[in-house]
Amino acid sequence: xxxxxxxAVAVHVLTLMxxxxxxxxxxxxxxxxxxxxxxxxxRMLCELAESKLVVSQTGAMGGSKLARQPEQITLLDIxxxxxxxxxxxxxxxxxxxxxxxxxxxxxxxxxVLDEVDSAVERVLANITIKDVVxxxxxxxxxxxxxxxxxxxxxxxxVRN
Amino acid sequence: xxxxxxxAVAVHVLTLMxxxxxxxxxxxxxxxxxxxxxxxxxRMLCELAESKLVVSQTGAMGGSKLARQPEQITLLDIxxxxxxxxxxxxxxxxxxxxxxxxxxxxxxxxxVLDEVDSAVERVLANITIKDVVxxxxxxxxxxxxxxxxxxxxxxxxVRN
DNA sequence: GACAACTGTAACTATATTGGTTACAGACGG
DNA sequence: CCGTCTGTAACCAATATAGTTACAGTTGTC
Numbered sequence: 001x002x003x004x005x006x007x008a009v010a011v012h013v014l015t016l017m018x019x020x021x022x023x024x025x026x027x028x029x030x031x032x033x034x035x036x037x038x039x040x041x042x043r044m045l046c047e048l049a050e051s052k053l054v055v056s057q058t059g060a061m062g063g064s065k066l067a068r069q070p071e072q073i074t075l076l077d078i079x080x081x082x083x084x085x086x087x088x089x090x091x092x093x094x095x096x097x098x099x100x101x102x103x104x105x106x107x108x109x110x111x112v113l114d115e116v117d118s119a120v121e122r123v124l125a126n127i128t129i130k131d132v133v134x135x136x137x138x139x140x141x142x143x144x145x146x147x148x149x150x151x152x153x154x155x156x157x158v159r160n
Numbered sequence: 161x162x163x164x165x166x167x168a169v170a171v172h173v174l175t176l177m178x179x180x181x182x183x184x185x186x187x188x189x190x191x192x193x194x195x196x197x198x199x200x201x202x203r204m205l206c207e208l209a210e211s212k213l214v215v216s217q218t219g220a221m222g223g224s225k226l227a228r229q230p231e232q233i234t235l236l237d238i239x240x241x242x243x244x245x246x247x248x249x250x251x252x253x254x255x256x257x258x259x260x261x262x263x264x265x266x267x268x269x270x271x272v273l274d275e276v277d278s279a280v281e282r283v284l285a286n287i288t289i290k291d292v293v294x295x296x297x298x299x300x301x302x303x304x305x306x307x308x309x310x311x312x313x314x315x316x317x318v319r320n
Numbered sequence: 321g322a323c324a325a326c327t328g329t330a331a332c333t334a335t336a337t338t339g340g341t342t343a344c345a346g347a348c349g350g
Numbered sequence: 351c352c353g354t355c356t357g358t359a360a361c362c363a364a365t366a367t368a369g370t371t372a373c374a375g376t377t378g379t380c
Contacts, residue, residue: 135268218376
């Protein structure tokens with residue numbers, strides 16, 4: 001298949017922003033959490049901004065934050081923002097039009113692939129960023145329960 | 161995402177064999193219908209043979225045919241035979257373990273991706289190669305209704 | 321047994337997509 | 351104005367799939 005990590009990274013990024021609770025995050029800090037280059041993050045933030053999922057501020061003290069409340073952003077929104085193609089692709093080159101199977105297999109396959117895509121979308125539409133944060137917290141609360149710094153301070157003090 | 165066409169090609173190949181009705185097909189003829197190189201087909205046939213979906217015969221008058229009846233081969237069987245990874249991947253490099261989000265996002269994402277994979281598999285498990293052939297026939301019957309050569313003859317006389 | 325027709329498979333190249341990096345123009349706050 | 355950010359172009363690296371050539375081995379047929 002050769003899937004990309006774009007969806008996983010995008011969910012990670014938006015989860016960080018939900019965690020930071022309206023405080024704009026710098027691409028450099030996000031990149032440290034994701035463990036990649038700030039430009040990779042900024043590229044993705046541009047796509048997410050085009051889909052109206054985040055808003056960014058240039059200049060000093062700038063950064064990016066969620067454009068809506070975490071409960072109003074579904075994983076389907078994110079999926080559609082960063083993944084261009086469906087789950088599967090058809091043939092690289094069109095099949096032989098002179099073969100009774102080749103000439104029509106594309107039509108049947110497209111129907112099947114649409115069913116698959118719909119199933120994926122139904123799952124993703126039912127999970128919000130708020131849900132992801134909720135499912136994250138049980139793990140985190142035990143991990144950081146000794147001292148109790150604010151969530152925001154945790155995110156902003158990330159270091160490798 | 162960067163999906164591959166492996167699944168589409170594999171379905172095409174097995175559909176050809178169901179269409180040919182137990183007559184062994186040569187990789188060269190299959191390649192003509194799929195519009196690719198015979199070696200690409202033979203590579204895929206090896207994978208399908210390992211998964212016990214086809215059987216091949218070397219030597220003169222050899223070829224490949226289905227190992228089971230078309231109604232006993234689901235698209236899930238094919239998917240699992242040719243697609244190694246799931247629909248999505250996690251981060252290329254593991255996230256920052258010192259970030260409260262980074263350290264646990266993988267766990268949550270894996271749960272989500274498992275849900276997605278399950279949904280895909282449920283769809284594919286309910287479609288057989290026989291179903292694909294059935295959905296193909298209405299299109300074909302109109303396309304070749306002038307003369308009525310046998311289905312087998314059609315497949316075996318494919319030319320570009 | 322010789323031969324022609326096949327598959328199986330190695331080795332290589334081509335192509336495409338994603339991810340990583342450097343560099344820099346432009347926006348913005350103080 | 352100056353330091354701190356984003357936006358973006360341009361390039362390279364890494365990976366996966368597809369395509370190609372070549373050839374060893376198997377099998378039916380004469």
